[in-house]
Amino acid sequence: MEVVMQTIYPTSLTPNQYAEQEYHKQVKAPINCPNCQRAHTLGALAYYERYITTATVLVLLIWVRRFLCRHCRISVSCLPEFAQPYRPVNTPTVEEGFNGQVTAQVARRSELIGCYWDRFETHLPLLLREVGNAFGPLPLQPTAKDFWHQLIEACGDLGSATRQLIDQFHTCLFGTYRCHQRRQPLQAA
Numbered sequence: 001m002e003v004v005m006q007t008i009y010p011t012s013l014t015p016n017q018y019a020e021q022e023y024h025k026q027v028k029a030p031i032n033c034p035n036c037q038r039a040h041t042l043g044a045l046a047y048y049e050r051y052i053t054t055a056t057v058l059v060l061l062i063w064v065r066r067f068l069c070r071h072c073r074i075s076v077s078c079l080p081e082f083a084q085p086y087r088p089v090n091t092p093t094v095e096e097g098f099n100g101q102v103t104a105q106v107a108r109r110s111e112l113i114g115c116y117w118d119r120f121e122t123h124l125p126l127l128l129r130e131v132g133n134a135f136g137p138l139p140l141q142p143t144a145k146d147f148w149h150q151l152i153e154a155c156g157d158l159g160s161a162t163r164q165l166i167d168q169f170h171t172c173l174f175g176t177y178r179c180h181q182r183r184q185p186l187q188a189a
């Protein structure tokens with residue numbers, strides 16, 4: 001059985017730029033395996049495809065780079081920073097929506113973004129248990145809004161916040177998923 005671990009790959013590209021430049025071919029392996037933490041163990045594996053919203057009405061199919069760890073045998077997928085785990089609306093648009101901005105992209109995806117906010121509110125108690133005061137001291141009973149503003153202030157934007165939540169706390173805004181958890185090595189190298 002294949003075990004996949006997901007990481008967020010830092011990039012300032014938009015979904016369209018990423019696709020036009022075939023940037024998935026340039027994505028470099030993380031130095032350390034996110035699972036076993038060993039250095040220089042990740043070798044090229046393949047790609048998988050997923051959908052992402054763009055500035056237009058179009059939904060774009062992009063390729064996501066994957067690597068295989070020679071030590072722990074886990075596959076590592078490098079989701080570009082403009083994408084959220086398991087959510088098609090691109091990260092900057094989710095951020096604008098959560099900030100209450102009504103841009104053209106937000107208006108076009110408002111229903112989905114509303115669902116995302118509901119998921120975030122539902123996940124909040126668990127999320128707060130994981131992160132504690134890592135992003136600053138919180139009020140006694142923080143609301144989703146309280147935590148959202150604090151997270152964005154501490155991290156700068158949602159892309160960077162998602163990367164930190166996944167790498168350091170093995171969770172994200174919308175849930176705690178298997179693909180963000182560390183596993184035992186599948187076999188000794």
Ligand SMILES: [Zn+2]
Pocket residue numbers: 033034035036037038041069070071072073074
């Ligand atoms: Zn590994």
